[in-house]
Amino acid sequence: MSATPTHIPPSSASLSTPAALWRLKPFVRPIIWRLVGGAGSALAAAILALMIPMVLEQIVRGLGAETVNIGLIVGGAAVVLLLGLGEAAMVWLRRWFVLTPATEVEFRMRSEIYARLQTLPVAFHDRWQSGQLLSRMMQDIGLIRRWIAFGLILLVVNVLTIIIGSVLLFQWHWMLGTIFLVTGIPMWIQGFLFEKRYGALARQSQDQAGDLATSVEESVHGIRVLKAFGRGKHALSRFSRQAETLRETELSKARAVGTIWFWLDLMPQIAFGLSLITGIWLIWQGAIELPEMFAFFAMATVLRWPIESIGFLFSFMLDARTATDRVFDIFTETNSITDPENPVHIAEPRGELAFENAHFRYQDAGASERDLLDGIDLVLRPGETMALVGLTGSGKTTLTTLPARLYDVTGGRVTLDGVDVRDLPLAELRTHIAMAFEDATLFSASVRENVLLGRADLDPHSEEGERVMRQALEVAQAGFVDTLPEGTETIIGEEGLSLSGGQRQRLALARAVAAAPKVLVLDDPLSALDVDTEALVEEALRHVLAETTALIVAHRPSTVALADRVALLESGRVTAVGTHAELLKTSSHYRHVISSLEAEEAARTGTIPIITDEMLAAEAPATKAQAAEDEEVQA
Incomplete structure (x- = not known):
């Protein structure tokens, strides 16, 4: 229709x-x-x-x-x-x-x-x-x-x-x-x-x-x-x-x-x-x-x-x-996100995701306000896992909405394998890119239907559908579904409110994994998990992300450890990119963000923040050159 x-x-x-x-x-x-x-x-x-x-x-x-x-x-x-x-x-x-x-x-x-x-x-x-x-x-x-x-x-x-x-x-x-x-x-x-x-x-x-x-x-x-x-x-x-x-x-x-x-x-x-x-x-x-x-x-x-x-x-x-x-x-409402008139297709996607001078502002933003995302330049190589860190309000979640065109950039562009995502048919784009949100939303349907929501190509009750669902549930450490009254056929209540926050997040993560995308965008999908479950999920995710390009918004130091590289977002701009160790040495703002994340994690779990010798050594730059580099990054 x-x-x-x-x-x-x-x-x-x-x-x-x-x-x-x-x-x-x-x-x-x-x-x-x-x-x-x-x-x-x-x-x-x-x-x-x-x-x-x-x-x-x-x-x-x-x-x-x-x-x-x-x-x-x-x-x-x-x-x-x-x-x-x-x-x-x-x-x-x-x-x-x-x-x-x-x-x-x-x-x-x-x-x-x-x-x-x-x-x-x-x-x-x-x-x-x-x-x-x-x-x-x-x-x-x-x-x-x-x-x-x-x-x-x-x-x-x-x-x-x-x-x-x-x-x-x-x-x-x-x-x-x-x-x-x-x-x-x-x-x-x-x-x-x-x-x-x-x-x-x-x-x-x-x-x-x-x-x-x-x-x-x-x-x-x-x-x-x-x-x-x-x-x-x-x-x-x-x-x-x-x-x-x-x-x-x-x-x-x-x-x-x-x-x-x-x-x-x-x-x-x-x-x-x-x-x-x-x-x-x-x-x-x-x-x-x-x-x-x-x-x-x-x-x-x-x-x-x-x-x-x-x-x-x-x-x-x-x-x-x-x-x-x-x-x-x-x-009569204007739809600004539509299929292109002359669509481009990617036959065999590699999963290279790039932001090229990407800008974004909401429609109701005043003319005097700066862009929420103010010229993002960032490249994720095929198969690479990149963590996105920054203080609250830096634009992390907004950035994650751009690849799948939940919102469109207001300047610059986002590309998948060199193709502007606006030139791809929406249905095709969203088979290549899957998302899992911090606020996990489930539907009033069975566990099976929720997990396989992104696999329109599969019969949920076929052998292949069963295999894909089980693998996704295993990655998300969602074995609790077998203890539900009717197992994977249990109907989840409205918005999944009958489940705990951690259970909802695990099913949402399983749904993203089951979609088998080339690019996986995760907006802090593990925030409601306990420490032990989070460790198991992260270990399983390492295998899944080995061949998948992933952009992960990190609100925990443990999530940063999943990444090959880290991008530091500050006031709508990427101010530093590198490994966790490199950024600890070269960016005082990164050290401040990580310290804030560890303090929040400690408050949540009741543990003592772990401060490594590496971090202590990095607190004060050893040379004037290092201090000058910090000032340049801050500027």
Whole structure:
């Protein structure tokens, strides 16, 4: 399925309501004839209902004749019965035409939005609350489906019914028809004013519902934190304020609907009263007869429901327009990370990863702020393991997002085997590069499915799939999975919260290893492991990384020991590259970073920092030349 439907017009608040709803055309086109059939059935039902007053006129004439015409009365009653049955049949046919196709539209829209969310860059998800996306995916699309199946057809048919019925009213007397027509003018004026007010309230309400959904989601995901800090009442208070704001908006909507309903109910009553007075006068003048008067009011009664329904259907249409705007907020979002027009392919990747004067800044960064990554030059040779170290805020994690194009550089480039990663198809690039994050995210699926997530080429339950999964679990020291209730088929709870932090990290690491990439990017994937488990994982990783290029963000001295070389990141720039021993001798800032890492590790484990003679000797440069080199690096 494509990421977006074809020919989607841009979303704009300046669009009229019909133009805004017309954007649904790509989704509705496959079922357009079913909708036409539904509208035709509904219109046929309305016409049959409008024919009943004309038959009733003939029955009343038969009753008022000097000699009662029994045949006319019985025949007329039979015709009324048939017309009623026909109307009921047409109503059933309308539902048959539209209900199932409308659910197909709902399905396609949800699928398109989900596909779109998968293709939009991480920067988009950084800006959007998950509750807002969820409310659009579920609430807004459901509302659009109901409007297509019910509101759209009834609005069109009821307007046509009012027009046809109003014309028919003139056949009995022009004065009665004019009264009925003129008294409808205030309703259309109020309808125009209603659209302006209700449209804004509808958008406000749906946005607030999205915020409320976000609060619920955050509270559920963070329930352990709220309980641990005793902040349940605080969260409830915040939620109550948001819920109260939404309630006030809904009350404003209800008052707006109440106002339009007032006019829709009042004006027909006035029309009935004026028509009754006028009709009596016309009968007295001999301009019309009693059967015609009876038929007129029967027709007006038939028109009463279509007239009164206009308020509800109009508000329904405005809700659907707002829901459409909210859905198209996602469809029209610019996707800056896409496949290249002229893709380049790497037949046999070697795994050389290079950053060439790479710059990066977030979109919302001020013009006066410096780039978060400010000219990175770094080359990882094929099969090399490089540790990336630096103080908090130096840009380490941001750097790791660039190779797989989670973000794109804003200057310079990142290359894989000499090819700019932006020239590679995204699917191919992300088979060559795999990632494991410090904050391990797992999905509500089995252990097997989580570990083999990056191996679309494998059947998870095949012998090869079993072998790859077991090897990855062994590297990650994740043997605990066999103690789970159903082993590797155990369904992990939402986001893996049923597992410990260390268990989640090991499964995330196993997932990255199972992908068998040429380049492995690890953002401190062992931070939640105990010392003994970490040592076992590091030993196993040495064998895996022997033929894989690896970039590892190191927050522990033990992780640095995995690397062939170390890159020192300082204020968004690589200021030194070398082996651990070389940097200890040549860079005072590196010694400061390592000392900070050891202090953090000691605080975490309750051990005494290990300070080697080499580090002590390196604390004070032995020569003026060494001191000068340190100053140059600092500069």
